[in-house]
Amino acid sequence: MKYFFESVVEKKEKGYMIQIPFNVWEVCKQRDVIKGEVILDNKLINCELLPKEKGNYEIHIGDEDAVSVELGVPHKIVLHITGSLIRMDQNSPYSVENPIRKIDSINVIIQPEDGLCGQSCVAMLAGNTIAEVITVMDCREWQATMGMMISALNYYGIDHADVINYTEGRDTVLPRCCIMMEKMGRFCHYLVHFDGKYYDSNLGVLEEYDMSKLLGYLEIKC
DSSP, rough: OEEEEEEEEEEETTTTEOOOOOOOOOOOSOOEEEEEEETTTTTTEEHHHHEEEEEEEEEOHHHHHHSSSTSSSSSEEEOOOOSHHHOOTTTTSSSSOOSSSSOOOOOOOOOOOTTTTHHHHHHHHHHHHHHHHHHHHHHHHOOOHHHHHHHHHHHHHHHHHEEEOOTTTOOOOOSEEEEEEEEETTEEEEEEEEEEEETTTTEEEOOOOOGGGEEEEEEEEE
């Protein structure tokens, strides 16, 4: 999976570092130092993700790769972490060619209790129940991560982009359908955008949304 965001390159004691605007533990099975690669100023660079605390990481790039990079200003960055998703699409009866359904409408699903917004989003997209999605994802309240949701989408044959866009409150034009992430304390809240409406498992169907709250989104292809 790839992750698109803007960040600055800074010179620190450990070398040239780039801050990551999301919790790496939420999308990656690995801990400690993680190998990856970034596209920075149209250049592919091998890198390491160094842990800070509680799933927060920063990207370390070599001095030779940072020599021509302007420091302290935002750069568009694509990060690729290999092997970063839990796969649950094995033995699935579905595929991209044979998905669980064609997404041409969304019915809002209100979560029965807090902490099931991720499962609710997958259920809305799959046209399934939260209970069924919980079984597929094998996670309960407050346990759903974007990585788990992507793996569930794969299980149901729901096609999606291979890049998660982190907008961090900047003005954004959303695709026709996507899973939206907004920061809520130390957790993320997830909701679905479809055809200009916002399907929130807490609030129902919304006609408007404050984009300054948006952390990022994953496009769903439909």
